[in-house]
Amino acid sequence: MSLLEVTDLRVSFSTPDGVVRAVRGVSFAVDRGRTLGIVGESGSGKSVSTQTLMGLTPGAKVSGQALFEGADLLTAGERRMRQIRGAEIAMIFQDPLSSLHPLYKVGRQIEEMIRAHEPDTGRDAVRKRAVEMLGTVGIPQPAQRAEEYPHQFSGGMRQRAMIAMALALNPKLIIADEPTTALDATVQAQILDLMRRLQREFDTALIMITHDLGVIADMADDVLVMYGGKAAEKARRRPLYYRPHHPYTKGLLQSTPSAAAGADRLRPIPGQPPSLINIPTGCVFHPRCEYVMDRCVTDEPVLDPVTGDDDPTHVSACWLPLEALGLGEDAERLRQRAVEEGRVRARPAAAANGGAPESSGAVDAIAEPPGPDADAGTDADTAGRDGPPGEDGGGTRGDGGTA
Numbered sequence: 001m002s003l004l005e006v007t008d009l010r011v012s013f014s015t016p017d018g019v020v021r022a023v024r025g026v027s028f029a030v031d032r033g034r035t036l037g038i039v040g041e042s043g044s045g046k047s048v049s050t051q052t053l054m055g056l057t058p059g060a061k062v063s064g065q066a067l068f069e070g071a072d073l074l075t076a077g078e079r080r081m082r083q084i085r086g087a088e089i090a091m092i093f094q095d096p097l098s099s100l101h102p103l104y105k106v107g108r109q110i111e112e113m114i115r116a117h118e119p120d121t122g123r124d125a126v127r128k129r130a131v132e133m134l135g136t137v138g139i140p141q142p143a144q145r146a147e148e149y150p151h152q153f154s155g156g157m158r159q160r161a162m163i164a165m166a167l168a169l170n171p172k173l174i175i176a177d178e179p180t181t182a183l184d185a186t187v188q189a190q191i192l193d194l195m196r197r198l199q200r201e202f203d204t205a206l207i208m209i210t211h212d213l214g215v216i217a218d219m220a221d222d223v224l225v226m227y228g229g230k231a232a233e234k235a236r237r238r239p240l241y242y243r244p245h246h247p248y249t250k251g252l253l254q255s256t257p258s259a260a261a262g263a264d265r266l267r268p269i270p271g272q273p274p275s276l277i278n279i280p281t282g283c284v285f286h287p288r289c290e291y292v293m294d295r296c297v298t299d300e301p302v303l304d305p306v307t308g309d310d311d312p313t314h315v316s317a318c319w320l321p322l323e324a325l326g327l328g329e330d331a332e333r334l335r336q337r338a339v340e341e342g343r344v345r346a347r348p349a350a351a352a353n354g355g356a357p358e359s360s361g362a363v364d365a366i367a368e369p370p371g372p373d374a375d376a377g378t379d380a381d382t383a384g385r386d387g388p389p390g391e392d393g394g395g396t397r398g399d400g401g402t403a
């Protein structure tokens, strides 16, 4: 059993504007010593997924299961969660200033953290460990710097201090939420190096949340691509970067300067992420997808294993042929053929309906606003599937995936 196994996690918030369905049935697992990258644009549900595991989304409606060493985090009491937070699962955030108290010396904050979980450890031993941790994360003259306040640290140093705090209790899992986004490129690379080194040294499992595929290109073992509160694609790192299936993954790669593929011609994904109150029907990505076919507008694809990849974990939620992998010409031909068929086939019915997506480029698709009828009753979670709901490859593709 994996260290953490999350199954069918759903999280929603009631707001004056309606119900925000931030996470809509996401499953993932992390093993000891491994790194899971969770990637997606802003608002795709990455942070809410992990914050919910830590009991940090008060007021949210939550369902699913999140087994950490076999016990469900989602039903654990506040007392147990307090033990888990920091000691067993630690978090590192984008902005260390939101986690470091401005009025306490950095060393003392690490000491407090240790003391809260190990009240029997002596004062001197705790202090020594805090200073050691600052040294381990590359803070020069750690004994001296431990006596300074967070504002006396540079951004990179503060992030190092956060990492020291996260590692102080030798947690089994670290969740790092955009830990390097606020840093300049050189410092970002140093911090990522540090995290990689420490993870190996401490054999910690790591969940790395980022909007930038470049950030996890060198460190993720597995990658979960999220879009609109759901998993679009999951795979080991190499297949995901070199043989992506989902057009959203492909789009992320082509818009990421430092990612492995598509570095020669950067192409941002047109359009905006969807509203999580009025969610588009069918595939949630269809309004922005350059390959949108008629069924994408009505039927929601579930995660299916792709074809012809040696990664058995590689799954994608897209109606394009499951063998259309990667950015090469052959795959592109397969996709184009499927799109041609997928659009042509529906034309007579569409015409009878008073007109439907005749022209089919991404621009047309983007211009189509998610209709209000896309909400609750027709939630893609439940509507129009060929197979049973649930995300892990449970569904069947009615037509062999060529529509």
Ligand SMILES: Nc1ncnc2c1ncn2[C@@H]1O[C@H](COP(=O)(O)OP(=O)(O)OP(=O)(O)O)[C@@H](O)[C@H]1O
Residues within 6 Å of the ligand: 013, 015, 020, 022, 040, 041, 042, 043, 044, 045, 046, 047, 048, 049, 211, 276
């Ligand atoms: N407490 C809340 N109440 C209402 N909506 C919320 C709340 N917290 C998050 N959301 C919404 O849930 C959706 C998912 O947010 P989340 O922070 O998980 O996205 P993300 O992928 O991590 O992006 P970002 O990097 O911008 O944080 C967003 O639409 C966000 O506005």
